[in-house]
Amino acid sequence: MMERVLIIGTGLIGASTGLALRAAGFGGRIDGWDQSLLELRAALEMGAVDGVAGNQWGALELARQADVIVLAVPVLAIKDWMQQLAAATGPGQLITDVGSTKLEITELACSLFGSENQAAFLAGHPMAGKESGGALLAEASLFQGAMWLFTPASQTPTEMEKEWRSWVGFFGTRTLDMDPKRHDEMCAWVSHLPQMLSTALAALLEEKFGDAPEIAAIGGRALRETTRLGASPYSMWRDVAMTNTAPIAETLLALEQRLGHVRENLRTPELRDEFALANQFRVRR
Amino acid sequence: MMERVLIIGTGLIGASTGLALRAAGFGGRIDGWDQSLLELRAALEMGAVDGVAGNQWGALELARQADVIVLAVPVLAIKDWMQQLAAATGPGQLITDVGSTKLEITELACSLFGSENQAAFLAGHPMAGKESGGALLAEASLFQGAMWLFTPASQTPTEMEKEWRSWVGFFGTRTLDMDPKRHDEMCAWVSHLPQMLSTALAALLEEKFGDAPEIAAIGGRALRETTRLGASPYSMWRDVAMTNTAPIAETLLALEQRLGHVRENLRTPELRDEFALANQFRVRR
Numbered sequence: 001m002m003e004r005v006l007i008i009g010t011g012l013i014g015a016s017t018g019l020a021l022r023a024a025g026f027g028g029r030i031d032g033w034d035q036s037l038l039e040l041r042a043a044l045e046m047g048a049v050d051g052v053a054g055n056q057w058g059a060l061e062l063a064r065q066a067d068v069i070v071l072a073v074p075v076l077a078i079k080d081w082m083q084q085l086a087a088a089t090g091p092g093q094l095i096t097d098v099g100s101t102k103l104e105i106t107e108l109a110c111s112l113f114g115s116e117n118q119a120a121f122l123a124g125h126p127m128a129g130k131e132s133g134g135a136l137l138a139e140a141s142l143f144q145g146a147m148w149l150f151t152p153a154s155q156t157p158t159e160m161e162k163e164w165r166s167w168v169g170f171f172g173t174r175t176l177d178m179d180p181k182r183h184d185e186m187c188a189w190v191s192h193l194p195q196m197l198s199t200a201l202a203a204l205l206e207e208k209f210g211d212a213p214e215i216a217a218i219g220g221r222a223l224r225e226t227t228r229l230g231a232s233p234y235s236m237w238r239d240v241a242m243t244n245t246a247p248i249a250e251t252l253l254a255l256e257q258r259l260g261h262v263r264e265n266l267r268t269p270e271l272r273d274e275f276a277l278a279n280q281f282r283v284r285r
Numbered sequence: 286m287m288e289r290v291l292i293i294g295t296g297l298i299g300a301s302t303g304l305a306l307r308a309a310g311f312g313g314r315i316d317g318w319d320q321s322l323l324e325l326r327a328a329l330e331m332g333a334v335d336g337v338a339g340n341q342w343g344a345l346e347l348a349r350q351a352d353v354i355v356l357a358v359p360v361l362a363i364k365d366w367m368q369q370l371a372a373a374t375g376p377g378q379l380i381t382d383v384g385s386t387k388l389e390i391t392e393l394a395c396s397l398f399g400s401e402n403q404a405a406f407l408a409g410h411p412m413a414g415k416e417s418g419g420a421l422l423a424e425a426s427l428f429q430g431a432m433w434l435f436t437p438a439s440q441t442p443t444e445m446e447k448e449w450r451s452w453v454g455f456f457g458t459r460t461l462d463m464d465p466k467r468h469d470e471m472c473a474w475v476s477h478l479p480q481m482l483s484t485a486l487a488a489l490l491e492e493k494f495g496d497a498p499e500i501a502a503i504g505g506r507a508l509r510e511t512t513r514l515g516a517s518p519y520s521m522w523r524d525v526a527m528t529n530t531a532p533i534a535e536t537l538l539a540l541e542q543r544l545g546h547v548r549e550n551l552r553t554p555e556l557r558d559e560f561a562l563a564n565q566f567r568v569r570r
Contacts, residue, residue: 127505147502176502189490190504194511197486200543202563205474208539211569217432217461219475220412225510226479230563237560241551252548254493256541258485263537266526275522278487278515284496 002163003028006066008059008081010034010043012130013098014072015138018048023140024170031066033059034135042135060088068164071097075239079108082121086112089119094160096122100187100236101243102151106180110153120158122165123180125149126173127191132231144172151180188247192240195229196252199237202230287448288313291351293344293366295319295328297415298383299357300423303333308425309455316351318344319420327420345373353449356382360524364393367406371397374404379445381407385472385521386528387436391465395438405443407450408465410434411458412476418518429457436465473532477525480514481537484522487515 005021007014010032018030032049033056034040043049053059063069063085071078078099085095095113099105106123113121128146130137148168157165168175178186205227209215215223241248265271290306292299295317303315317334318341319325328334338344348354348370356363363384370380380398384390391408398406413431415422433453442450453460463471490512494500500508526533550556 127503129505146505149503174502178499186499186503189493190500190508194486194507196547197482197511197544198507199559199563200547201478201482201540202566203559204539204543206562206566208474214463214471215475216569217459218412218434218471220414220431222479222483222514223475225513226482227563227566228510229507231567232560233564234557234560238556241556245551248551249548252544254489255486256544256548258489259482259537259541259544262481262485263534263541266530266533271523271526272519274484274488275517275519277491278484278512279518281487281491281512282516284501 002026002067002160002167004066004068005030006059006062006069007032007043007049008034008063008069008071009073009077010039010049010135011036011072012133012135012137012142013126013128014070015039015043015046015048015135016128016140016142017070017072017098018043019046019138019140020143020171021167022047024167026167028067031062033062039135043138046135046138048135048138060084063088067093067160069093069095071095071099074236075099075101075105075243077239078105082108082112085119091117091119092158092160093119094122094158094164095119096124096164098124098126100125100191100240102149102178102180102183104243106151106153114154120161121153122157122161123151123153124168125151125183125187126168133233133236141172143168146173148173148175149183150175150177151183152177184244185247188244188251192244192248193251193255195232195237195240196248197255198227198229199232202227287311287352287445287452289351289353290315291344291347291354292317292328292334293319293348293354293356294358294362295324295334295420296321296357297418297420297422297427298411298413299355300324300328300331300333300420301413301425301427302355302357302383303328304331304423304425305428305456306452307332309452311452313352316347318347324420328423331420331423333420333423345369348373352378352445354378354380356380356384359521360384360386360390360528362524363390367393367397371403376402376404377443377445378404379407379443379449380404381409381449383409383411385410385476385525387434387463387465387468389528391436391438399439405446406438407442407446408436408438409453410436410468410472411453417516418521426457428453431458433458433460434468435460435462436468437462469529470532473529473536477529477533478536478540480517480522480525481533482540483512483514484517487512 033053109121318338394406
């Protein structure tokens, strides 16, 4: 039975996980830790966690007593925590994460967890978020209707893993198990490429126009939507770029070539074919 | 006094213009014409127009009696109508348009309209729309809060032009006068580039994944927003691409290079600078 949860990283996703557990009826204790005291205090005040660790060593101490430890920090920090938790945890416990890339994490999990005298590890990725982070934006309903992906390292789930999966289901999510390599490739196309694209477009416009009032005057929904993700924080995306470099580079190159194709065909019937393909993509959605 | 209006092209923008005139209290007659009988009938049934022309010649006949003629068709069709209307109209009348590019239209207007024995022409561009067109999506409130740009060819507005500008103000729009060349360059950045980008991304994903269920499962708001414009119809954008080719090509090339820069710096601190610029752009919005 899951009775104690520790959330490491009480930003948007971590704090929302605490709130969602409460909203779903979890009656046990939830502790939290974040290296930002502001995030940690905000999570405590909004009831996303019941108590907090005083420092990183306190968090490791709480980890020893937790049934489930949720790693809700950027990917490279998740890998650091996995190393530290490997020595501080044992059988019966479950460590899970919400990192945006899964191959490096799942490979590391195979080497650190899952044997008989070790804690279990379940790599996860809720497809939810906002363009800005932070506990203040956390919501119990953040995961409602969203997809929560898992890239399990082993075929046989522990009891605690089964229970965690149930709680995630109670959040109102749908879940899907995927191969971690396939996960990272697919996410490069549907998530990382839109992010890099939006960042590049917003950066280009900022460099070209700065605070020219006409941009605000003329730009409508099209501009707003295609640059919205430009507000996303580097702190999180640095780790995504670091741990999924080749797949992201492949998608960027493909889009560069595609834009070149459009550019060279602005006055030819090829442009019609491009619109027809794009229309077809949208009809399916 | 504006008493008779003729709307040529009763799709989304044309029909919305009729509805907005009515909602703003216009008590005169509104006639309509569209080469699609379906669009024309829909506009009539929803009260966007009071009457319709039976064919193109009937529309020209109605044009002779109209105080204001609104051209709400794609840009190349606007230019065709301008040629036909030059012979059918005269002093006191105003022809205005809602085309997405303004340089070619404004240049043509200078040669066809505006002298003492000719009708006046006011080139306009409401920055409003939806990703799909058609009269069925028309709304009286479509222009509320939106920007309606004008690229006037002459410095001295006629009485009818002043009255049309008032009605546009009654729609709840803000208006701005711009140089037509500057208009087309700015619109290339804030409207045409987002459109081509969204089309290219959606076409790329359609070609690569077709109906793979995982795209639907994993893709979230980021994918939805960056590909939304992929649903836009070629019929309208062909004319934009044809009449604003060089500015659009310039923006596409700049974005291709920018994406290449991101691709080459996925693991370097340059990526941080790119996110910082993009963050700054969004903070201003």
